Amino acid sequence: MARRSPASESDRAEDMDARKAAVLAAVVKEHIDTAHPVGSQTVRDTAGINVSPATIRSELVALERSGYLQQPHTSAGRVPTEKGYRHFVDSLERGKLSTPKVQQLHSFIGTFQGEMKAMYEQITAKLADVTRYPAVIVGPGPGHGNATVRDAHLVDFDSRRILVVVTLSDMDVQKKVVNLDFDVTTDDVVIASAQLRALVLGTTLGDRIEVPALNTPVAKLVRRAAESLFDDTAQLDGEQVFVGGASKVADSFDTMESARQVLDVLEKQLVIVSLFKDLLQKGASVAIGSEHGYAPLAECAVVVAPLTIDGQNAGAVGLLGPTRMKYAEAIAAADVVSEQLTERLSSETHHG
Amino acid sequence: MARRSPASESDRAEDMDARKAAVLAAVVKEHIDTAHPVGSQTVRDTAGINVSPATIRSELVALERSGYLQQPHTSAGRVPTEKGYRHFVDSLERGKLSTPKVQQLHSFIGTFQGEMKAMYEQITAKLADVTRYPAVIVGPGPGHGNATVRDAHLVDFDSRRILVVVTLSDMDVQKKVVNLDFDVTTDDVVIASAQLRALVLGTTLGDRIEVPALNTPVAKLVRRAAESLFDDTAQLDGEQVFVGGASKVADSFDTMESARQVLDVLEKQLVIVSLFKDLLQKGASVAIGSEHGYAPLAECAVVVAPLTIDGQNAGAVGLLGPTRMKYAEAIAAADVVSEQLTERLSSETHHG
């Protein structure tokens, strides 16, 4: 049967000449648009290749043999496999695709005024609106970023429960409860508050502060308070996850079951955050189907783009869609948001 | 045709004797359980009435004539109309229905420890989990409630932008930006901060404070800051809306379109809030179908229960479901959350 080269089952680069690539691209594009299997006829027309359908067919057979395509059943057209989508996405030239939609998004972010939280909310909504996919933005946790401390206070609620209140240069306010294992007086707290303020003023929440290890109640309180602030693990208000366009799942997914699972994931924000982190760590910007190894999203595609502050990962922008999602558009949109937001994050935190 | 009483089209109380009520209840219950039209046979069995199906049938005809039931088509069983559901719900005895589920909810709230925001989030999730319907809790805005001010500070970002930071007795921290139309120095701000603190300490955010109308920058700043705090319309962080179990829409609604619309509403939190407020104002706890007049939710039922602080409306607990939702359970669950949370709200704010 395999007449040409007996070991061509594998996926070395040679199994993909220019025309095969064109055919594959045509199939993927068409399937993304129509959700139907794509036949040789259609490929000929849409790919602009001047060969007969029969020739296309032999290419299709080859592509299927190498695992890029599959047939739902005999006498149906072809549908991309995960591998097919992957090839398509990889060969997508990353040149700033600039559709009107994406530009709209760009200017929306550029002109945005207001508080951070509202900004994230609105941008997430806009991103979902533009792409028609549910969107997620994982905002930088307060521990990250280079917002500096503008003010700090301690407020005592009883002799062992103290609240640390910190105002940051980006006009954000953070609080943190400190539970002591010894008693302090209100006077202690007032003194400690002033000391803490002097210590942390102008620092970044990422910085670790040296606190003299004295044994007076005041000194211990100051140390505990400072520690609580710079403690990575027990994040202050935690990473902020913004979800927008959840109702878009109804547009993108056709079975209730798949919609259900996507909604479920959107609710479990921990899952989303770690999924995004995983992908970004791998340097991936798109995960197709089972690539990310998370079963409930096996029929989905995830597009992510990083949010960075001073080159450090500080969050993510993501879109969820079906495997046949509009990758080019989605990637472009996520990238725009990522860039604009990253830019804004560094400028925001400096002019304070 | 109408042999008995010619003017019986209307819905006066007499058109509903005990047996009719039983039949109606049986139809509603069965339809809620099965989602199928209910026939005379089934009614006989489930309602425990010892009459023949033929007799039931005549009752069904009467109930249909009065508008409580309707037939999807000839030779199908009956399905409740909105009016039918309404009667059913109204006749539901409001005695604390106490299923294991509801008790579980009760104890969950009772034993909950932690911050308010996390509490609302988790309770909303739990409520959705128990009822299997998407749940919404509208938390009391910071303007409401009787949490008192424990501390207050002003932080200047530039000579016209000042941040007001207020720590409340429930360990919540609120912030508010004040934009001035005159310049102040950092020294002014320090002084104003102390004055503001003295003024508002121990007050409730609902109270209005008298501030001497002097014309020095400091006095004006203090007045502006105080006003911003007690300004109802420009709420501090706004009412907090918590949505849980959005993925439950996939269980409760059968068409993508209806699911879509519910998800849409859940996203538009303003709509939810005003819907809940409307219902509570009317004293309603259940809105069925088009009763609330909000078109996108015309095929839904809404169950609400108030959250009160000192007898004042301070929020709401709500569940969204199909018109054939499990009213008894949903109402019981919403009520439990409402009670427990109301209780907790008043105790929380006093022991501070």
Added chain:
DNA sequence: TCTGGCACTCAATCCTACCGAGTGCCAGTT
């Protein structure tokens, strides 16, 4: 007032036939 009996209705289900998009294969052409 209730009941059993009966003819009737109509959605749902199943079967069948048919259509047509699309295939694989092959012999013939360039």
Added chain:
DNA sequence: AACTGGCACTCGGTAGGATTGAGTGCCAGA
């Protein structure tokens, strides 16, 4: 060797037609 036109074949989707059965309305009789 690569491409093409031709052809038989496959099989999901659709449309018609018969069947089923749950449920009805009506009525005459208890």
